[in-house]
Amino acid sequence: MNATPHRPPRYWLMKSEPEECSIDDALAAPNATVPWTGVRNYQARNFMRDEMQVGDGVLFYHSSCPEPGIAGIARVAGGTRPDPTQFDPDSPYHDPKSKPDQPRWLLLDVQALRKTRLISLAELREHPDLAQMRVLQRGNRLSITPLEAVEWEAITGRLLGGR
DNA sequence: GCCAACGTTGGC
DNA sequence: GCCAACGTTGGC
Known part of the structure; x- marks a missing residue:
């Protein structure tokens, strides 16, 4: 976890x-906190390693499912560390090229704060303020x-009724 | 299940 | 360093 103090929340x-x-599932976990396991993309890993800090706001998005969209609000809870599943041959996230003395993949803890109504991709696309969101761009795959x-404000404020 | 888009791999 | 082949993602 990057320890730069006192930057504005991201x-x-x-x-x-x-x-x-x-x-x-996340809300039902102990302390509503889950290890964000399975990231196997370098750009996403680097966000966890270099940029995400405790207290940052998180939109919890459901993907690859019947109703993709924003399903909840969470926060970065810290605890950046090697993702143990990379070393587990029985895990679908096993990476045989990763060595324990030089782990490739990291995870951090995410604490769920609340479930929201499902904000679908179609609804997100209706709002001009959100037109640049990565998740709405063609071909996006980053997890x-x-x-x-302004995107955070529009979604947590306007779309979710200011709560 | 389809398939477009993307990231990674590996031969050269 | 190029780039074709391949595997994966993820909405539809």
């Missing part, structure tokens, strides 16, 4: 397949993407 969108870990503050 905001992130994090994708999770609800069959793996839904917002309900962790930064959000602009």
Whole structure:
């Protein structure tokens, strides 16, 4: 975790397949906190390693499911560390090229704060303020993407009724 | 299940 | 360093 103190909070969108870990699953976990396992993309890993800080806002996004969209609000809870599944031959996230003395893949803890109504991709596309969101761009695949503050405000404020 | 888009791999 | 082949993502 980058320890630069006192920077303004940042905001992130994090994708999770609800069959793996839904917002309900996260809220039901101890302390509503889950290790964000399975990131196997260098750009997303670097966000966790270099840019995400405790307290950053997270939109919890459900992907690869019947109703893709924003399903909850969470926060970065810290704890950046090697993702143990990379060393587990029985895990679908096993990476045989990763060595324990030089782990390739990291995870961090995400604390779910609340479930929201499902904000679908179609609804997100209706709002001009959100036109630049990575998750709305063609061909996007990144499972962790930064959000602009205005995007965070529009979604947590306007779309979710200011709560 | 389809398939476009993307990231990674590896031969050269 | 190029780039074709391949595997994966993820909405539809």
